[in-house]
Amino acid sequence: MLSDIATINAFLPSDRSEWERLWSSYLTFYNTSLDQDVYNSTWTQIISGLGPVYAIALREKNQQDTVVGFAHYLLQHSAWTVGKICYLQDLFIAPTHRRRGYASVLIHAVAEKAQQHHCEKLYWLTHEDNIGARILYNSIAKFNGFVRYDYNLG
Numbered sequence: 001m002l003s004d005i006a007t008i009n010a011f012l013p014s015d016r017s018e019w020e021r022l023w024s025s026y027l028t029f030y031n032t033s034l035d036q037d038v039y040n041s042t043w044t045q046i047i048s049g050l051g052p053v054y055a056i057a058l059r060e061k062n063q064q065d066t067v068v069g070f071a072h073y074l075l076q077h078s079a080w081t082v083g084k085i086c087y088l089q090d091l092f093i094a095p096t097h098r099r100r101g102y103a104s105v106l107i108h109a110v111a112e113k114a115q116q117h118h119c120e121k122l123y124w125l126t127h128e129d130n131i132g133a134r135i136l137y138n139s140i141a142k143f144n145g146f147v148r149y150d151y152n153l154g
């Protein structure tokens with residue numbers, strides 16, 4: 001049972017360095033980096049539990065409850081719904097802990113949070129070349145054909 005080896009819960013203030021290490025690995029995976037003020041702002045929102053950025057930590061029990069994965073999500077208003085919708089913005093599992101079902105567990109945990117907040121939709125984006133992630137996503141969600149554009153605001 002996955003619940004025997006991993007737990008899902010909120011980040012604690014003492015998790016800052018582990019979150020920062022994983023978040024930085026995730027950004028490296030996407031060949032990017034962020035200024036420290038973004039780390040500070042995002043962490044402050046996560047720890048407040050008040051959003052708009054929320055997070056879930058995945059800890060491995062036999063690793064002294066070390067955080068080995070995380071999901072960041074946002075609850076958003078939408079012109080398409082009366083209730084809010086949930087955007088799963090970031091999902092990361094430490095390379096040494098992959099293919100154990102942890103990402104699937106995190107996605108389902110975000111779905112539960114979305115339901116608790118009465119969200120009407122849960123969605124996320126990924127790069128078209130992210131083959132591993134897409135195999136996972138195709139198995140649990142539906143690809144509707146939308147593509148994303150980024151306008152340069154300067």
Ligand SMILES: CC(C)(COP(=O)(O)OP(=O)(O)OC[C@H]1O[C@@H](n2cnc3c(N)ncnc32)[C@H](O)[C@@H]1OP(=O)(O)O)[C@@H](O)C(=O)NCCC(=O)NCCS
Nearest residue numbers: 091092093098099100101102103104125126132133135136
């Ligand atoms: C994508 C990612 C989150 C998957 O995490 P994970 O915990 O290894 O995924 P799971 O163990 O839950 O995978 C479940 C299933 O998805 C598929 N899958 C996941 N990763 C895969 C890969 N690299 N190649 C092929 N299939 C993969 C498999 O079918 C897998 O089941 P199996 O291991 O029994 O074959 C992880 O590889 C990661 O953090 N990658 C870097 C960051 C990233 O891409 N994040 C997502 C951005 S949108």
